[in-house]
Amino acid sequence: MCLAAFVVGARQGWVYVRNEYEPERQAMQRAIADARKRGVLGHEFDIEVFVSPGGYILGEETALLEALEDRRGEPRNKPPYPGQKGLWGQPTLINNVETLAMVPALLKRGADWWKAQGIRGHSGLKFIGVSGHVENPGVFEIRMGTTVAELIEMAGGVRDGKRLKAFLPGGASSNFLPAEKAAVEIDFKTIAEAGSMLGAAALVVVAEGTDMVETATNVVRFFRNESCGKCVPCRVGTEKVVSMLEDILARRGDGALLDLLPDLEQTLAETSICGLGQVALNPIASALRYWGEEMNAHLAKQSS
Ligand code: SF4
Secondary structure, eight states: OHHHHHHHTOSEEEEEEOTTOHHHHHHHHHHHHHHHHTTSSSSSOEEEEEEOOOOGGGGSHHHHHHHHTTSOOOOOOSSSOTTTSOGGGSOOOOOOHHHHHHHHHHHHHHHHHHHHTSSTTOOSEEEEEEEESBSSOEEEEEETTOBHHHHHHHTTSBGGGOOEEEEETTSTTSOOEEGGGTTOBOSHHHHHHTTSOOTTOEEEEEETTOOHHHHHHHHHHHHHHHOOOOSHHHHHHHHHHHHHHHHHHTTOOOOGGGGGHHHHHHHHHHHOSSHHHHHTTHHHHHHHHHHHHHHHHHHHTTTO
């Protein structure tokens, strides 16, 4: 952060920490106090910790700025972008901690060293969170180019010795991919070519025997709950889809709205003002693409 501040001429920085991460907040504040004692901080540049009031949408950079300004955490219309007009109207540089933490190593060891950290023709290192049906969930630092199957092995393999059924490579907002694609090499371009996205780099593992309609409904419900409500397509569209899916799972729907799902997905993608609404229906759309027969099985139960 000091190096980034030096480059852009910033005098003040904030580390934004979710309120659930109390030990991490304390560790950060100890480190800041130590840096001040050593004279690294507090003269040309200083850092404060801001504890998030909570909310998935606050990961969106302009919603994060709103929260820092003590307002309701809703994304701003862009432009202007934070680099032009950010916190308190000032030009603001926003990066995630992982990116800024890589800067000293990159400057010290150089670009060739960084490139050589990747394998199979990919560059660099990446932190990836692994969750879902694995033996040892956690955060792993991998060489770019490691395959999804290799990363699942690093996390102890699929839980209870089961086989892999599906995975989300980049967190809730990425498309589900089937087990047959687990040989995909982890990098932004290769995951996109496989039909999903690396996104937040949070691999979610789904074991065999899992109902994909229920799983996708759960993810869309999460987006419905986390929608900030600022724009209509996201606020109303996610609710419509969740109630349709919940009706189908409760055997009281006819699935008539399913035909409208592609239109709704396109509408949300094109008219929502932030990434949450733009990708909110990805989980169900991709689940239907690969496991449509599971939806048909649910629909067949509607009148029984
Ligand atoms: S897309 Fe959804 S989360 Fe994003 S600003 Fe609009 S209502 Fe809020």
